[in-house]
Amino acid sequence: MRAATPIRSALARLLGLRTRERAWRVGAAGERxxxxHLRRLTDPWWARLTDRSTRWHVLHAVPVGDQGADxxxxxxxxxxxxxxxxxxxxGATVWVGDHVVTVNGAATFYTRNALxxxxxxxxxxxxxxxxxxVPVRPVTAVVGARVTGRRQTRDGVLIVPAPQLPRALRHARRTLSDQRVHELYAVARQADTWRG
Structure with missing residues (x-):
C-alpha cells in the first residue's frame, strides 16, 4: 500500500492520520x-528451564480459505x-468485561471474532x-496497551497482554497427550488443512 501511494502514505504518517496502510503496518508490528513472545514456548532452553517435556508448536500467519483471511x-x-x-x-487501555472488550471505552468485536x-x-x-x-481455545493477545478488567470473557475468550501469553498457555490445564500434540501439529502444518 505504501509503495502504491508513497507521497500520500508519507504525508499521512507525518500528519498522524489514520489510514488503511497505517492500520496494516501497526497490526503487522503487533503480530511480530x-x-x-511466543518463541519462549518453542525455545528448547526455556523448556529445560521450566521442566516441560512436551514441545510446543507455533504457526504464524496461517492463510485460511481462499478470501485472503489468516x-x-x-x-x-x-x-x-x-x-x-x-x-x-x-498507549490505549483495553477493558475486558463479561461479554465485551473495549479499547479506550469503545466497544469492539474482538470476542465475536476470536470465537x-x-x-x-x-x-x-x-x-x-x-x-x-479438536477443541480450540480463542485468545486475543494485546500489544502496547494496558489491559484491565477480567482475564477471560464469559464466552471463554482469553484476553492477555502479549508478554504474559506464554505463561498463560503454559500454566493452563493439560488437555492433549504428547502423541496428540504431534499428530495435530503434523496436520496443522499442511496448507490443505486450512483451505477447507
Whole structure:
C-alpha cells in the first residue's frame, strides 16, 4: 500500500492520520511482537528451564480459505490448540468485561471474532485429522496497551497482554497427550488443512 501511494502514505504518517496502510503496518508490528513472545514456548532452553517435556508448536500467519483471511498465530501444546489474534493498541487501555472488550471505552468485536476464528480452526483441524473433535481455545493477545478488567470473557475468550501469553498457555490445564500434540501439529502444518 505504501509503495502504491508513497507521497500520500508519507504525508499521512507525518500528519498522524489514520489510514488503511497505517492500520496494516501497526497490526503487522503487533503480530511480530506477539511472535517474539511466543518463541519462549518453542525455545528448547526455556523448556529445560521450566521442566516441560512436551514441545510446543507455533504457526504464524496461517492463510485460511481462499478470501485472503489468516489466523495470526496457531499454538499447539499440552494445553491444547489455541488461535491467537493480535491487537496492537499503542498507549490505549483495553477493558475486558463479561461479554465485551473495549479499547479506550469503545466497544469492539474482538470476542465475536476470536470465537469465530477458533470455531473455524476447530472444524478444519477436525476434518483434516480424521473427524475427531479438536477443541480450540480463542485468545486475543494485546500489544502496547494496558489491559484491565477480567482475564477471560464469559464466552471463554482469553484476553492477555502479549508478554504474559506464554505463561498463560503454559500454566493452563493439560488437555492433549504428547502423541496428540504431534499428530495435530503434523496436520496443522499442511496448507490443505486450512483451505477447507
Amino acid at each position: 511482537i506477539t511472535a517474539r 489466523i495470526d498465530h496457531v499454538v499447539l501444546g499440552p494445553a491444547g490448540v489455541a488461535t491467537v489474534n493480535t491487537k496492537h493498541h499503542p 469465530t476464528e477458533a470455531a473455524r480452526a476447530a472444524r478444519l483441524l477436525a476434518a483434516a485429522a480424521g473427524g475427531a473433535p
